[in-house]
Amino acid sequence: MTRYLMKRILMLIPLMVGITLITFSVVHLAPGEPVEMQMAMNPKVGKEARERLRKFYGLDKPLAEQYVTWVGKLARLDLGRSFSSDNRPVRDKIAERLPITLALNIIALVMEFGLAIPIGILAATHRDTWLDKGITVFVFVGFAVPTFWLALLLMYLFGVKLNWLPISGLHTLGSDSYGLLRYVGDMAKHLCMPIMVASFGSLAGLSRYMRSSMLNVIGQDYITTARAKGLSERVVIYKHALRNALLPLITQAGLAIPGLIGGSVIFETIYAIPGMGQLFYQAVMARDYPVVMGIVIIGALLTLIGNLVADVCYALADPRIREGRGVQ
Amino acid sequence: MNTVRRFRLLFPALFLFVSACTQAPAPPRSGAHDVKPAYGDALVEGTISDASTLIPLLATDSSSHAVAGQIYNGLVKYDKNLKIIGDLAQSFDISPDGLTITFHLRRGVKWHDGAPFTSRDVLYTYHVVIDPKTPTAYAEDFKQVKGIAAPDDYTVRVTYGAPFAPALASWGTAILPAHLLEGKDITKSPLARTPIGTGPYRFKEWVAGQKIVLESNHDYFEGRPWIDRYIFRIIPDTSTMYMELKAGALDTMPLTPVQYARQTTGTRFTSLFNKYRYPSSSYVYMGYNLRHPLFRDKRIRQALTAAIDKDELIHGVLFGMGQKAVGPIPPGRWAYNPNVKDIAYDPKHAAELLAQAGWREKNSDGILTKDGKPFSFTILTNQGNQQRLLTAQIIQQRLRYVGIDVKIRIVEWATFLKEFVDKGNFEVVMLGWTTTPDPDMYDVWHSSKTNPGELNFVGFKNAEVDRLLVEGRSTFDMEKRKKAYFRIQEIMADEQPYTFLYVPDALPVVSARIRGVETAPAGIGYNQIKWYVPKAEQVY
Numbered sequence: 029m030t031r032y033l034m035k036r037i038l039m040l041i042p043l044m045v046g047i048t049l050i051t052f053s054v055v056h057l058a059p060g061e062p063v064e065m066q067m068a069m070n071p072k073v074g075k076e077a078r079e080r081l082r083k084f085y086g087l088d089k090p091l092a093e094q095y096v097t098w099v100g101k102l103a104r105l106d107l108g109r110s111f112s113s114d115n116r117p118v119r120d121k122i123a124e125r126l127p128i129t130l131a132l133n134i135i136a137l138v139m140e141f142g143l144a145i146p147i148g149i150l151a152a153t154h155r156d157t158w159l160d161k162g163i164t165v166f167v168f169v170g171f172a173v174p175t176f177w178l179a180l181l182l183m184y185l186f187g188v189k190l191n192w193l194p195i196s197g198l199h200t201l202g203s204d205s206y207g208l209l210r211y212v213g214d215m216a217k218h219l220c221m222p223i224m225v226a227s228f229g230s231l232a233g234l235s236r237y238m239r240s241s242m243l244n245v246i247g248q249d250y251i252t253t254a255r256a257k258g259l260s261e262r263v264v265i266y267k268h269a270l271r272n273a274l275l276p277l278i279t280q281a282g283l284a285i286p287g288l289i290g291g292s293v294i295f296e297t298i299y300a301i302p303g304m305g306q307l308f309y310q311a312v313m314a315r316d317y318p319v320v321m322g323i324v325i326i327g328a329l330l331t332l333i334g335n336l337v338a339d340v341c342y343a344l345a346d347p348r349i350r351e352g353r354g355v356q
Numbered sequence: 357m358n359t360v361r362r363f364r365l366l367f368p369a370l371f372l373f374v375s376a377c378t379q380a381p382a383p384p385r386s387g388a389h390d391v392k393p394a395y396g397d398a399l400v401e402g403t404i405s406d407a408s409t410l411i412p413l414l415a416t417d418s419s420s421h422a423v424a425g426q427i428y429n430g431l432v433k434y435d436k437n438l439k440i441i442g443d444l445a446q447s448f449d450i451s452p453d454g455l456t457i458t459f460h461l462r463r464g465v466k467w468h469d470g471a472p473f474t475s476r477d478v479l480y481t482y483h484v485v486i487d488p489k490t491p492t493a494y495a496e497d498f499k500q501v502k503g504i505a506a507p508d509d510y511t512v513r514v515t516y517g518a519p520f521a522p523a524l525a526s527w528g529t530a531i532l533p534a535h536l537l538e539g540k541d542i543t544k545s546p547l548a549r550t551p552i553g554t555g556p557y558r559f560k561e562w563v564a565g566q567k568i569v570l571e572s573n574h575d576y577f578e579g580r581p582w583i584d585r586y587i588f589r590i591i592p593d594t595s596t597m598y599m600e601l602k603a604g605a606l607d608t609m610p611l612t613p614v615q616y617a618r619q620t621t622g623t624r625f626t627s628l629f630n631k632y633r634y635p636s637s638s639y640v641y642m643g644y645n646l647r648h649p650l651f652r653d654k655r656i657r658q659a660l661t662a663a664i665d666k667d668e669l670i671h672g673v674l675f676g677m678g679q680k681a682v683g684p685i686p687p688g689r690w691a692y693n694p695n696v697k698d699i700a701y702d703p704k705h706a707a708e709l710l711a712q713a714g715w716r717e718k719n720s721d722g723i724l725t726k727d728g729k730p731f732s733f734t735i736l737t738n739q740g741n742q743q744r745l746l747t748a749q750i751i752q753q754r755l756r757y758v759g760i761d762v763k764i765r766i767v768e769w770a771t772f773l774k775e776f777v778d779k780g781n782f783e784v785v786m787l788g789w790t791t792t793p794d795p796d797m798y799d800v801w802h803s804s805k806t807n808p809g810e811l812n813f814v815g816f817k818n819a820e821v822d823r824l825l826v827e828g829r830s831t832f833d834m835e836k837r838k839k840a841y842f843r844i845q846e847i848m849a850d851e852q853p854y855t856f857l858y859v860p861d862a863l864p865v866v867s868a869r870i871r872g873v874e875t876a877p878a879g880i881g882y883n884q885i886k887w888y889v890p891k892a893e894q895v896y
Contacts, residue, residue: 030553046529056771058770058771058774059770059771059774059775060770060774061770061774064770064773064774064778065769065770065773066416066799068419068773068809069773069787069811070416070493071686073493073494073496075809075810076495077492077493077494077495077496080488080490080491080492080495081491081493084489084491084543088511091468104382112408112410113408113414113415113416113417113420114409114548115409115491115543115544124564124565125565151491175615180595180596180599181598183599184498185605187599187600188602188603191603195596195600195603195605196591196593196596196600196725197566197589197591198566199569201398201400201567201587201589201896213656215782220641254798261586275613276846282446283788287382297592297593298593298595298596299596300566300589300591300593300596301565302406302564302566306565306592310405313768313770315482315770317366333431352722
């Protein structure tokens with residue numbers, strides 16, 4: 029087992045090198061430069077000012093040298109400094125945005141699963157009835173409605189007309205003076221709409237998945253046996269069928285984990301939430317190379333670690349994998 | 357105006373929708389006896405992007421400058437009529453030969469940390485701007501300086517090698533605190549996130565991506581601002597911003613023409629907010645690549661302008677909130693030449709001009725041809741600007757009437773600049789310029805500025821304009837400058853290197869509880885420290 033683990037960890041090294049190389053080249057292949065984005069179309073900016081800024085960012089050096097400098101820093105866990113005019117360390121920029129994105133994504137993920145599972149079960153147990161059809165329509169409306177449009181309608185209804193929920197942002201102005209409970213409550217109110225919008229859109233996929241997985245299980249012999257034993261329908265569905273039907277969904281949940289650090293540009297922009305999605309989008313638009321590469325590298329690293337953990341779990345479960353005999 | 361009314365009738369449904377939301381009664385207003393200026397309250401402004409750095413020298417984005425503008429002062433500033441007056445300088449004199457400017461600084465001005473402001477700060481600011489190690493975009497104007505000296509703490513004397521008219525305005529640049537920066541690396545300075553200036557507001561708090569809070573400077577040299585706090589809220593989406601405004605969580609934001617004309621007309625809205633309207637300092641244009649054989653002939657460029665109905669663009673795209681642009685200087689400026697006649701919308705005249713240039717026959721699609729080749733070109737514009745896209749679409753249709761086939765291509769901004777504009781790889785671009793109050797436009801029109809990456813990317817070369825541009829910037833004599841710029845506008849009107857389309861209006865809205873807001877040629881922000889909220893109406 030230890031040998032297997034060592035092998036897997038050693039394999040990560042060339043993979044990481046490959047990832048840095050690809051990330052670096054793709055980012056630099058995109059037309060435009062950070063300097064252009066800051067200084068173009070400004071009559072007050074001379075050619076020399078651009079050269080000055082290029083030199084300041086080290087963009088005047090050959091690409092290979094820039095790459096080596098960047099990877100060298102990366103090896104020391106330094107993501108470098110942003111190529112925007114604030115020139116702040118990339119680490120700080122990511123660190124101040126990561127918590128809110130993580131929190132939002134985790135809550136939304138829990139909501140999605142919490143809703144999609146019962147909806148899927150309900151649809152499966154009431155297969156082809158009006159309830160099933162109604163659910164299908166409901167989840168597909170959620171899937172098809174453009175997020176920004178729904179978000180604006182909800183804002184207008186809850187924020188402007190009914191005045192129940194704040195429209196955007198994370199805190200009310202002056203919330204710094206609130207007590208802890210009121211402060212958290214205020215933030216929760218601000219997060220209601222974004223989470224609602226974020227989870228509504230992804231209900232369709234998950235609940236359909238749950239429905240088909242459930243139907244698949246219900247059709248199997250052991251369920252017929254359970255029913256034949258005279259067990260109540262509740263016990264059959266929730267005790268015998270559900271557990272097996274949930275397995276594929278757990279794989280789905282595992283796949284969603286690297287996505288937790290990525291934010292959605294659309295709802296972050298519309299709800300004025302300063303998260304990773306906005307940071308990444310703005311960095312791409314401004315050709316802020318270190319920020320773009322930093323976020324991509326962190327994402328890639330998380331995916332690699334996620335895969336490693338999954339593989340180790342498989343290996344723990346299946347001796348054929350850890351002994352390298354392969355699965356036939 | 358007529359067209360605006362007609363449009364209103366066309367959208368009764370939309371109107372019902374708007375009026376349906378205005379049924380709730382407006383909150384009671386206190387009587388007129390209670391509207392005396394009072395200290396207190398806050399002004400909450402919506403801004404679409406976060407500031408990047410609050411050291412103005414290093415910032416290139418408008419959000420940073422908007423915030424920093426409340427915190428710092430320059431030596432000079434523009435007054436409400438866009439005339440240059442002293443700011444940190446009590447007064448200034450220009451020597452008769454135009455080579456020396458002497459600034460007499462205000463005495464008793466203090467930085468927000470209590471240190472006195474002196475000529476040392478001015479010298480430091482100058483030296484850091486021209487230092488080749490400083491990554492600033494604003495060194496150009498200061499490179500013309502031949503010498504700078506401070507005979508005492510409150511006098512700064514600047515000499516130039518040749519008279520340079522934009523020099524005076526360049527001293528409007530924010531003066532930085534020498535006692536906090538001297539001998540340190542400005543790019544690593546904490547002032548970028550916690551600035552210290554001399555301005556009407558001092559920095560309090562910055563929550564990245566959410567808000568920036570400023571507090572009034574009680575010792576401000578022009579008097580303590582009435583409003584205690586100035587809060588910038590970062591809301592990247594303009595529709596969201598508008599909802600926040602309606603819900604009362606914002607006090608001021610810029611409106612779009614459609615919001616101004618259609619969505620903010622109910623009595624409830626107008627009782628809670630005041631809308632303002634004045635010409636902005638920018639214009640939108642269609643620039644022809646003059647190196648391209650198709651656009652070398654000025655008759656063709658004149659014909660294209662004659663085939664475009666600018667009024668239609670203003671009504672269709674801006675809902676009437678703008679005016680026709682005739683040349684590179686917006687109407688109302690001192691250098692604007694009111695006698696220049698615009699090429700009027702006249703498709704027949706356009707057809708004649710095209711015929712003179714050899715475009716007579718039409719092919720089976722109704723497109724003009726010359727030597728068997730159809731008259732066809734692409735308008736290139738940048739992604740994310742709906743107004744420009746709509747403008748291009750209306751123009752496409754108008755040019756189709758005279759037999760010209762126009763395609764529209766939209767490209768992301770970085771690619772647009774690098775691959776198309778810088779390389780001269782375009783036929784026609786649609787873009788806008790924001791103009792400074794000083795009419796100097798050497799960088800945009802001088803024939804020496806046509807290299808890749810420079811701003812005369814259409815390749816305009818005219819010996820007389822070159823001479824006049826130099827003349828206009830190298831004297832402080834207003835009459836001489838006026839003459840030069842008037843003549844430039846005449847030449848432009850004839851040459852049509854661009855089709856100057858329109859000058860959109862700036863459409864800010866401000867909560868009605870905030871009093872003292874007035875429009876002037878400079879906009880509404882010039883007297884912000886005099887804005888106030890009567891005691892009874894204060895909410896924050």
